[in-house]
Amino acid sequence: MSSPLPRPLLSRNSGLKLPLLVVFTIPFVVQVVVAVGLVGYLSFRNGQQTVENLIGQLQLEIGNRVNLYLTGFITKAELLNQVTVDAVNRGDISLDLNVTRPSRDRFLWQQMQKLDSISWVSLSAQQRGEFLGVTRKDNTWQIKVVNSKTNYQSTYYAIDPIGRRTQRLNAEPRRYDARLHPWYKAAQKARQPIWSPIYPGATLGTSSMTIAQPIYDRQANLRGVVASSFALQSIEKYLANLNISPKGKVFLVERSGLIVASSTPESPFLLDAQGNLRQRLASESDVPLIRSTAQTLQRSFPSFSTLQNQQKIEFTQNSERQFVQIRPLRNEHGIDWLMVMVIPEGDFMAQIHHNTRHTIGLCSIALLIATLTGACTARWVTLPISRLDRAAKDIAAGRFDDQIHLDRSDELGSLSTSFNQMAIQVQASFKALQASEQRLASFLETVPCGGLP
Known part of the structure; x- marks a missing residue:
């Protein structure tokens, strides 16, 4: 049996020892994680910025639409009153509200039909506080009359489909004086068209506003006030139908x-x-x-x-x-x-979050692939090195029977060929050394052991 070769003293490195498997795998994993993570973060931030820009554009567009609608609503309401004031100033409509005039009733009824949101169109006289107004109540057209003939009580009459006053419906016992109402006083004080604050509508949960405009004679004396009231449900309905976002x-x-x-x-x-x-x-x-x-x-x-x-x-x-x-x-x-x-x-952000989850999924898959690729690469490199290590240990132990056969044309294949040649040379040298040792031993056996004669 061959005796082992003498082992040289080896210096020991006390530093951190990492297996080649880890050394080969970690760079793959780190590169993939950094690359995919950076791409995912930049994609998320870019998505956020895109959402901010989209919301800004949406707010600008919807804001312009709402502004246009409200401006149109307000302007039409004010023009409606101006048409009535002009008719009074031309003499087409009389402010003597104690006299029944079918043409005046029909004019107010026609004004009511010009805007869907309008709930009242009325005339009020300054001299004694008479009132004449058309409204839609209980799905029927009605006209409210307050003058000396009604004893200044609010008296309602039905209106037929062509705007004519028909039968008397009911009367409220309380006396009514238009001059005492806030909208009348506001118009009198402002001396120009003025909008009232909003107030509860006739139906529970609703609200209304009134635009009142004073009428003056040529001597700047107040003759009366034209007023139109509007239910704000039309504005609320418009706002509710806006396609803002969920x-x-x-x-x-x-x-x-x-x-x-x-x-x-x-x-x-x-x-x-x-x-x-x-x-x-x-x-x-x-x-x-x-x-x-x-x-x-x-x-x-x-x-x-x-x-x-x-x-x-x-x-x-x-x-x-x-x-x-x-x-x-x-x-x-x-x-x-x-x-x-x-x-x-x-x-x-739903699509952005979906993309983020998708990116995380891709990152996980890429991480798994990188880990497997690194492990396979490390095994492909370290397996022949491990075989070389075992063969070197066998040679150091005096065992020369095993040779490494690597079917590779790379550096490791060349290394295994050189290693095999070195092993053959070492084995030959070792056998020559053994033969020399045997010859020396035989020679020594033939030498006499006694001293000189």
Whole structure:
């Protein structure tokens, strides 16, 4: 049996020892994770920026549409009154409301049909507070008359399909004086067309506004007031039909923060502790998004009167960004509102989140592939090295029987060939050494062991 070769002293490295499998695999994994993670992050940020731009464009477009609608609504209402005032000034309509004039009844009835949202068209006289107005009540046309003939009580008459007064319907016992009503006093004080504050409508949960315009004679004496009342349900319906976003809201508020109308079914009025109706503050809304938006506006702008131009702000609710646009709407006749539109970022982030999940899935697959590729590459490299290591240990132990056969044309294949040649040479040298040792031993055996004679 061959004796093992003498082993040289080996220096030991006390540093960290990592298997080649780990050394080959980690770079693959790190590169893939960094590359895919960076691409995913940049994709997510780019998606967020795209969403911000999209929301900004959407708010601009819808804001312009709402502004155009409201401007048209207000302008048509004011023109409707102006047409009536012009008819009075030309003498086509008499302000002597104690006399029944079918042509005047028909004129007011025709005015009522020019706008869907109109609920009243009326004339009031300054001299004794007479009143003549056309309305739609209980799905029928009616005319309200207050003059000396009705003892200044509100008396209602039916109107036929061509605008003629027919039978008397009912009368209210309480005396009515148009000059005592806020809209009349406001027009008298302003000396020009003026919009009233909003007030509860005839139907529970509804609200209305009145545009009143004074009529003067050539001596600038007040003759009376033309008034048209409008139900705000038409504005609310328009806002509700806007295709903003799944959770987006738009609402109108006065400078005081009181709600005028919104895209939700919520009424602008609520019952107070005493059971009286009062206008609701936007910060009191039962709609969480409107309430939180109003509260954010109050913190950002302590006085709404400072909002003279379009503003944009952001705030976070339930860990989600909310984009808010505020746009003033005003005219010289008392309209001074703020249009507020709020759009949650999440309404447009579904696709972004889907892409993010898709990226994470791809990253996981790429990570798995990189790990398997690194492991296979490491095994392909380390397996022959391990065989060389075992063969070297066998040679060191004096075993020369095993040779390495690698069917490879790369450096490791060349190394295995050189190793086999070296093993053959070492084996030959070892055999020669053994033969020399045997000859020396035989020679020594023939030498006499005794001393000299």
